[in-house]
Amino acid sequence: MTLTIARNGWGSQVDSFEAPLTVEGLQNSQTTFTGIFIRAPVIKALHSAPDRPPIRVIARLPLGVPKPEAITSLDEDDPRRIVAVQQGNHLLTTFHPELTKDGRFHEYFVRVCVVPLLSP
Numbered sequence: 640m641t642l643t644i645a646r647n648g649w650g651s652q653v654d655s656f657e658a659p660l661t662v663e664g665l666q667n668s669q670t671t672f673t674g675i676f677i678r679a680p681v682i683k684a685l686h687s688a689p690d691r692p693p694i695r696v697i698a699r700l701p702l703g704v705p706k707p708e709a710i711t712s713l714d715e716d717d718p719r720r721i722v723a724v725q726q727g728n729h730l731l732t733t734f735h736p737e738l739t740k741d742g743r744f745h746e747y748f749v750r751v752c753v754v755p756l757l758s759p
Contacts, residue, residue, distance in 0.1 A: 648681025674734035
């Protein structure tokens with residue numbers, strides 16, 4: 640994917656947190672998805688490349704999450720709020736969707752990223 644990322648962007652494992660996420664394209668999208676952030680990376684920048692599909696942001700951290708003191712300035716346009724992106728058949732999250740009992744993110748991945756590759 641054409642982006643810049645920083646490891647452990649919110650701190651160490653003791654700084655792990657959960658956040659309610661609105662994820663574009665999930666089934667029943669009016670119900671938030673619980674993002675579990677453990678030693679979570681942060682997206683620092685999205686880049687375009689003429690030979691790659693555009694990156695589509697599908698989820699952002701709500702303002703005020705994690706605790707406001709974690710980052711001094713996290714406004715609406717800060718790329719560090721981006722927590723899920725899709726580029727072509729690639730999907731990237733900065734949280735662990737597999738740690739919830741909510742299967743909607745996995746269904747999204749199969750429907751949007753896998754099934755189109757199976758079509759002739």
